Amino acid sequence: MSxxxxxxxxxxxxxxxxxxxxxxxxxxxxxxxxxxxxxQAAASAGAVAVRIEGIENLRTVSSPSFCSYYWDN
Known part of the structure; x- marks a missing residue:
């Protein structure tokens, strides 16, 4: 199997x-x-969710997604 x-x-x-x-x-x-x-390409290829960084990026995505947001201390 490959x-x-x-x-x-x-x-x-x-x-x-x-x-x-x-x-x-x-x-x-x-x-x-x-x-x-x-x-969108990932979802079209069969991804069940996408991981996005940043609120502005998250707002543009309609796929099931979750956001990583980091604070600098």
Missing amino acids: LLARLEQSVHENGGLIVSCQPVPGSPMDKPEIVAAMA
Whole structure:
């Protein structure tokens, strides 16, 4: 069985894959519309949820998602 087939089997057996859509802050991909497109692509490919960093990015995503938010102390 190929690595991809084993990964797909594992995802199905364990309830689904959560995909992280978190660009490096300040990078060319750090734009809410790009994060939303990445999240939509992940959901279209079968992800059960996406992990998003930042409130502005989260607001653009309609897929089941959860947000990571970090405070600097």
